[in-house]
Amino acid sequence: MPSRVLTRRTTLAAVASILGGCVTSDPRFESRCSDDPTAWSQYRGSSDRNLRVSRVTPARIDPAPSPSSDSSTSTSASDTTRSTQSPTRERLPSLDRVGAVAVDGGPKCPPAVVDSTAVVGVNDGVVATDLQTGNVVWEYRPGGPNRFNTTPVVHCGTVLASSTHRLHALDFETGNRRWRHDVSGGLHFPRSPAVVDGRLFVPGDGLVAVDARTGETLWQRTDFGHVAAVAASADHVIASLEDRGTDPSPGVAALDPATGETVWRRTNVGPVDRPAVVSNGRVGVTTESDSVWLLDETDGETVTSVLFLRPGRRSPLPPPTLVDDGAVAIERRLPSGVVRRIDEHGDTRWETEVDGASFSPIVGHEYVAVAGSGGLHLLDRETGTVEHTAPLPVGNVTRQFPVVPADGRLFVPSHGQITLHDWE
Numbered sequence: 001m002p003s004r005v006l007t008r009r010t011t012l013a014a015v016a017s018i019l020g021g022c023v024t025s026d027p028r029f030e031s032r033c034s035d036d037p038t039a040w041s042q043y044r045g046s047s048d049r050n051l052r053v054s055r056v057t058p059a060r061i062d063p064a065p066s067p068s069s070d071s072s073t074s075t076s077a078s079d080t081t082r083s084t085q086s087p088t089r090e091r092l093p094s095l096d097r098v099g100a101v102a103v104d105g106g107p108k109c110p111p112a113v114v115d116s117t118a119v120v121g122v123n124d125g126v127v128a129t130d131l132q133t134g135n136v137v138w139e140y141r142p143g144g145p146n147r148f149n150t151t152p153v154v155h156c157g158t159v160l161a162s163s164t165h166r167l168h169a170l171d172f173e174t175g176n177r178r179w180r181h182d183v184s185g186g187l188h189f190p191r192s193p194a195v196v197d198g199r200l201f202v203p204g205d206g207l208v209a210v211d212a213r214t215g216e217t218l219w220q221r222t223d224f225g226h227v228a229a230v231a232a233s234a235d236h237v238i239a240s241l242e243d244r245g246t247d248p249s250p251g252v253a254a255l256d257p258a259t260g261e262t263v264w265r266r267t268n269v270g271p272v273d274r275p276a277v278v279s280n281g282r283v284g285v286t287t288e289s290d291s292v293w294l295l296d297e298t299d300g301e302t303v304t305s306v307l308f309l310r311p312g313r314r315s316p317l318p319p320p321t322l323v324d325d326g327a328v329a330i331e332r333r334l335p336s337g338v339v340r341r342i343d344e345h346g347d348t349r350w351e352t353e354v355d356g357a358s359f360s361p362i363v364g365h366e367y368v369a370v371a372g373s374g375g376l377h378l379l380d381r382e383t384g385t386v387e388h389t390a391p392l393p394v395g396n397v398t399r400q401f402p403v404v405p406a407d408g409r410l411f412v413p414s415h416g417q418i419t420l421h422d423w424e
Contacts, residue, residue: 040113040406043151043192043275093367095376095390098409099420101129107413109192113406114154114172118418121148126161126168128175131407131420138175142168150192153200155212160200162193167202169215179215192275194232199257201237203227209237209260219260224253229275236263236297238278240285243271252276252285252293254300264300269293279322286317292329294322294344304346308332318360318402323381328361328368339370341384350384359402362410364424369410371403376410376421390421 111118125141146163206222228242243250250271270289277284294303320329326343337357356373
């Protein structure tokens, strides 16, 4: 049985319970929901946060003088020329490794990070680790034929995790189980859930909405076939509908979070097997037909679509990262990947080759971080120029594990550990 450990977040929770906020009628729930902008409480960050965009306002410094030169819209990771775009710039992240956390049995997916604690799914359970000390706070290993190969959700003091057969709600402080929910038919291919306003949305053989406080089913949709992934905003649940040969009309759909009723559905975009991105009234998806689509969140109408190149039989494109006037996305080209920034019209603003780039770029206020086989690369957000490259430790497999920004750092999961790198 996990034991309670007094940590910095325990003290913060006690103070927050006095200050109030997100009060629920269930005394087992923590009395507030974290609004920490550095947290990464679920796979997509949170309902009001882009898939890979940091919300932290970084410190800014005056730039060092540099000789002027003509800028190019096409660069490569071997080009480390630094460009100056404004009188002041944020601190150039070193991307240096600043710590590491060993995770027994995993991780199998990126962590959720809240109050300097990383919560990860492993082969047979969930593990919470204090990032300041590296100590394991608690472990949850229920036994049986369960596989926790998804990113858990941390919501109002509760960890919500999906396994092969059921949903599990755990106390964030202790790891004690609050409830367990058996999903009809099981989650044969469990994916990371999403949560908004106390509703937990779980993709699988259909889509189910569960009360995060009690585990009771609120609504369920089985007419979509297999739902590959789910994203959520305050107004919509976005379901990615892939094609497994028998699925009706794959594509992407927006549902009402309260009722599960369809708001709009797009089938002409092609099958979607990756999570959508929802930000600032837009939905971004990559399809199995090698295209990036930007849709209006309200009605699903097309803002723009761009056909990307993707060599090989099966090499899914990662979801795009939305920015104010478009997106930053990965395009696969042999022998390397290409990072492209496109505007709302689908035109390319810049593109940069990054060897082995496989996952969604992380966009900061002035920089874009991309993980590739050559390490972590820092690109200028406006020009795509490679400013800096830092090697990844041996064992980091960036092709398999996405990198996430949280707590002012980049978290790079790999086999048996999570390494922490300087970011903001």
